[in-house]
Amino acid sequence: MLRTTSEPITSTGTWTWSASCTSAPSTRRCCRSPKAGGCPRHWSWTSTPPPSAIWPAPECISGGLLNQGQIGKDRLVELAEELAASSVQAVVLIGGGEPLLHRSIGTVIDTLFDAGLQIGLTTNGTMINRYLDQIADKVAWTRVSMDAANETTYPKFRPAKRGRVVFPTIIDNMRQLAARKSGRLGYSYLLMQRYAPDGTVLDTNFHEVIEAARLAKDIGCDYFEVKTLVDDDHYTLSQKAEDIALVEGQLAEIRTFTDDDFHLLVSNTWEKVRAGIDPVELKEYHTCPVTELRTTITTSGVYVCPYHRGNPAGRIGDINTTSFEQLWKNADTTIIDPARDCQFSCSRYPTVLQIQRMRPDDGVTLVDDFDPFF
Ligand SMILES: C[S@@+](CC[C@H](N)C(=O)[O-])C[C@H]1O[C@@H](n2cnc3c(N)ncnc32)[C@H](O)[C@@H]1O
Ligand code: SF4
Numbered sequence: 001m002l003r004t005t006s007e008p009i010t011s012t013g014t015w016t017w018s019a020s021c022t023s024a025p026s027t028r029r030c031c032r033s034p035k036a037g038g039c040p041r042h043w044s045w046t047s048t049p050p051p052s053a054i055w056p057a058p059e060c061i062s063g064g065l066l067n068q069g070q071i072g073k074d075r076l077v078e079l080a081e082e083l084a085a086s087s088v089q090a091v092v093l094i095g096g097g098e099p100l101l102h103r104s105i106g107t108v109i110d111t112l113f114d115a116g117l118q119i120g121l122t123t124n125g126t127m128i129n130r131y132l133d134q135i136a137d138k139v140a141w142t143r144v145s146m147d148a149a150n151e152t153t154y155p156k157f158r159p160a161k162r163g164r165v166v167f168p169t170i171i172d173n174m175r176q177l178a179a180r181k182s183g184r185l186g187y188s189y190l191l192m193q194r195y196a197p198d199g200t201v202l203d204t205n206f207h208e209v210i211e212a213a214r215l216a217k218d219i220g221c222d223y224f225e226v227k228t229l230v231d232d233d234h235y236t237l238s239q240k241a242e243d244i245a246l247v248e249g250q251l252a253e254i255r256t257f258t259d260d261d262f263h264l265l266v267s268n269t270w271e272k273v274r275a276g277i278d279p280v281e282l283k284e285y286h287t288c289p290v291t292e293l294r295t296t297i298t299t300s301g302v303y304v305c306p307y308h309r310g311n312p313a314g315r316i317g318d319i320n321t322t323s324f325e326q327l328w329k330n331a332d333t334t335i336i337d338p339a340r341d342c343q344f345s346c347s348r349y350p351t352v353l354q355i356q357r358m359r360p361d362d363g364v365t366l367v368d369d370f371d372p373f374f
Pocket of ligand 2 (some may be wrong): 283288289290291304305306307308336338341342346347348349352
């Protein structure tokens with residue numbers, strides 16, 4: 001799932017795959033038309049049951065996509081093979097649900113890795129130990145959704161089934177991964193508050209951002225990512241001045257202990273909330289180049305981008321009944337009109353503007369070495 005704000009250096013029954021064209025330059029420009037057999041940069045995302053240990057929080061933006069079944073075990077492995085045989089370059093495994101819960105996840109990771117694709121993983125962290133070797137050796141980045149600094153706050157926002165205490169298990173899993181990993185490990189912190197009808201704050205995690213960042217550094221994470229809640233339609237939610245100040249003060253302190261091995265990432269959505277920018281972000285264009293680079297695969301369909309998952313207007317096919325190659329060949333990625341359909345805050349907006357500024361004769365140099373996760 002995705003409102004992948006900023007991945008390292010750059011979003012529960014679900015995952016994501018992303019891919020890019022074989023000669024995509026640092027400018028992220030696609031080399032040839034995907035419809036001509038070219039180069040999607042794919043997000044796939046398959047609904048699975050909710051995580052075994054954790055219920056989706058009420059705030060979970062993918063709540064509506066959960067429990068819609070899952071892509072079959074065999075079809076998923078087949079899909080991984082199809083992606084491996086394509087010019088797709090990177091896949092993000094994410095979810096509304098928990099990607100590590102799918103019975104074929106180990107095979108999927110092996111298949112993608114063996115074919116040279118880069119893999120990103122967003123997980124609740126409860127089952128890292130089950131796939132420790134594969135994640136440590138084969139996953140380019142792993143982002144663990146924590147949203148808390150301790151086991152008192154954690155269950156308020158990530159409630160465990162039957163009251164199980166999972167926070168220490170997740171921390172232990174992260175420590176094990178940090179000690180062995182070849183890729184990057186991130187601690188994701190979604191800022192959340194719940195209010196009573198009279199406006200009183202019932203639950204909050206705004207106060208312990210600094211404690212979580214210290215824990216992330218102690219674990220050996222490469223980065224700590226702060227994000228803010230968006231509503232079901234991806235619009236940012238405004239916050240009170242004193243709450244913004246509380247978070248900003250902690251971010252300033254965190255910056256004092258960041259270094260080459262430990263980075264602070266702040267989402268563009270928080271930057272907007274902090275600056276009081278209007279949640280409505282009007283787009284001036286009618287087709288989006290990012291839809292040629294990033295796609296989302298879910299149980300209920302394949303969508304032009306993560307933001308339009310579950311939106312019938314953004315659906316470009318069904319991976320359960322169509323091969324990846326056929327689906328991509330027939331896909332009409334222009335069905336979404338950003339001027340009309342994307343007035344929320346899109347983290348790819350700067351990328352779109354950058355791509356639009358480029359012209360075939362503008363002297364852009366293609367390079368082989370680039371980050372396929374953008
Ligand atoms: C829904 S989770 C699913 C993947 C995996 N099970 C996990 O726990 O990370 C994917 C990401 O979506 C983010 N997310 C969920 N609801 C959100 C919302 N309303 N606003 C912003 N981010 C949200 C979470 O922070 C999490 O990092
Ligand atoms: S502008 Fe719209 S179509 Fe393009 S990436 Fe953003 S949400 Fe998706």
